[in-house]
Amino acid sequence: MWRDWVRGFEIEPSLYAADFADLGSQIKQLLAAGARVFHFDVGDGRFVEPVTMGPIVLRSIAPLIHGGGGAADCHLMVVEPQKHFRQIAEAGGDSVTFHLEACDEPQQAIAAARALGLGVGVAFNPETSVDRALAAAQGVDLVNCMSIHPGYSGQEFMPEALPRIVALRGGLPDHVLVQVDGGIEEENARVVREAGAALLVAGTSIFHHADIGAAYRNLYETSALEMTEP
Secondary structure: OOOHHOEOOEEEHHHHHHOOOHHHHHHHHHHHHHEEEEEEEEOOOOOOOOOEEOOOHHHHHHHHHHHHOEEEEEEEOOOHHHHHHHHHHHHHOEEEEEEEEEEEHHHHHHHHHHHHOOEEEEEEEEOOOHHHHHOOOOOOEEEEEOOOOOOOOOOOOOOHHHHHHHHHHHOOOHHHHEEEOOOOOHHHEEEEHOOOOOEEEHHHHHHOOOOOOHHHHHHHHHOOOOOOOO
8 A cells, every 4th residue: 555655755745734724725736746645634632732633624635635646644643543543544544643652552553444444654752762663563554753742833853863763764674664754844854865764744844835836846856865766
């Protein structure tokens, strides 16, 4: 599933940073610019302070994303994430990523996502060890190394995430993708790729530009590594 979506690497526009008065139009612009995987953040006001988007919003935009050949990657910043998997699947989500800090039985959650036909990933916060993430990663498509504290868009990238990304990539099987979420911009995208990330989540560095399609393309080109791209 994920290997069919990823063209060597992907910049994932984070819809949390979008203009919600113009969400459909912005998705169309990004699809036209080449975006294929869209990052959809769900915050419950408990695991993270903000209450963000949910299945109702996802249901309205999933047909647009799918119609343009894209996929909806849903990042669940929620307690008891497994309870939300079915709603996400029914609303058109393609993959769910849950936080290790919010799930006592990650293998059960991974199996539950698979049973619903979803891709699945695990995320871990800056305070959580890479070893814990590696231990929980059996059977996943991706591991999300948070490079900010989750909850709010627009935070700066934490440079201490770089050695964590390197360690994560070195400890995972080749088929499991490393995702990095938080503070990705043109100034750091390439070094994050060089550290081993294949999925770069970008919010304000795309949506806080007048031409979001051009911002996406610039970030994609900045992130490209000639030695590894097909």
